[in-house]
Amino acid sequence: MIKKTIRVGISSCLLGEEVRFDGGHKHDTLITESLGKFFEWVPVCPEMEIGLGTPRESLRLVGISSSPRLIAPKSGTDHTAAMNRYAARRAEELAAMDLHGYILKKDSPSCGMERVRVYDQNGMPRKDGRGLFAAALLERLPELPTEEEGRLHDLPIRENFVERIFSHHGWLAFLAGKPKPADLVHFHTRHKLTLLAHSDELYRKMGRLAARAGSAPMRELLAEYGSLFSRALAVMATPRKHANVLYHLMSFLKESLDSGDKAELVECLESYRPRRVPLVVPVTLLKHHFRRHPQPWVLDQTYLNPYPDELMLRNHV
Numbered sequence: 001m002i003k004k005t006i007r008v009g010i011s012s013c014l015l016g017e018e019v020r021f022d023g024g025h026k027h028d029t030l031i032t033e034s035l036g037k038f039f040e041w042v043p044v045c046p047e048m049e050i051g052l053g054t055p056r057e058s059l060r061l062v063g064i065s066s067s068p069r070l071i072a073p074k075s076g077t078d079h080t081a082a083m084n085r086y087a088a089r090r091a092e093e094l095a096a097m098d099l100h101g102y103i104l105k106k107d108s109p110s111c112g113m114e115r116v117r118v119y120d121q122n123g124m125p126r127k128d129g130r131g132l133f134a135a136a137l138l139e140r141l142p143e144l145p146t147e148e149e150g151r152l153h154d155l156p157i158r159e160n161f162v163e164r165i166f167s168h169h170g171w172l173a174f175l176a177g178k179p180k181p182a183d184l185v186h187f188h189t190r191h192k193l194t195l196l197a198h199s200d201e202l203y204r205k206m207g208r209l210a211a212r213a214g215s216a217p218m219r220e221l222l223a224e225y226g227s228l229f230s231r232a233l234a235v236m237a238t239p240r241k242h243a244n245v246l247y248h249l250m251s252f253l254k255e256s257l258d259s260g261d262k263a264e265l266v267e268c269l270e271s272y273r274p275r276r277v278p279l280v281v282p283v284t285l286l287k288h289h290f291r292r293h294p295q296p297w298v299l300d301q302t303y304l305n306p307y308p309d310e311l312m313l314r315n316h317v
Helices: 029-033 080-096 132-140 155-176 181-190 192-196 200-211 218-234 239-251 259-272 280-292
Strands: 006-011 039-044 060-062 069-072 101-104 116-119 125-129 146-148
Touching (some): 006 155, 080 132, 101 132, 101 155, 181 200, 192 200, 192 218, 192 239, 239 259
Parallel strands (some): 006 039, 101 146
Antiparallel strands (some): 116 125
């Protein structure tokens, strides 16, 4: 039995709850059957929670995309003030729960994260809006890994999102331990290869921050480091960047492997670069060699085990 310590907020309809305006739901089995084995869900339905029942009149965003109104078009009822008051309060409550991620319902005038329809005075839509609750959530928790459920069907995006969730969980656990300067240096070292697979530039900025640990106020240093940590992991890793990391790992084995093993590794890495094989293949081969020839620095790297193997996400990137 997997202990679910990862808390993820989610639009209630995605779990199969019948909270949609038409009395239905948008149950996403990908989410509930795969990710649900590892996450503790925190369901939220903003429209139900401001007192609208189900079924109910549909809502839409109207006006200026940067500050739209939430309108029920049939009756003309304006729910903007009620939603904004609720969203600010609910975002504070969710912040106090130390969530590790959030999955929003795409296209929703309350929960849509991007490209939500905003209607002009002539009833013509532009897909450049954001749901009112989603806007409040992202403003209050800008470092929280957040995605829309539709994008999670894209395998690289799903893998990146899950990695961000587990990394955010690790960061919050790190902060809860009241880290000292040496702890930040160790955290940065453990995440070196993970960060390099995403952003070399941000990794180096974070390194300069970690080097200041002990000579700068720790609270401000951790806040800045945490923001960069979130930004770095949000940058999508690529086969090229992964290949660079894999070759770096291979360099730790140069004195341990014979010519045949080295040739096999190079062939495997070069097969991954154009995605003829998935990332799991070279990673598994390297882990095999490091079990035979342990390297403490390597085995401490989060890159080798960013999330449970049962998710099989590296089988698809």
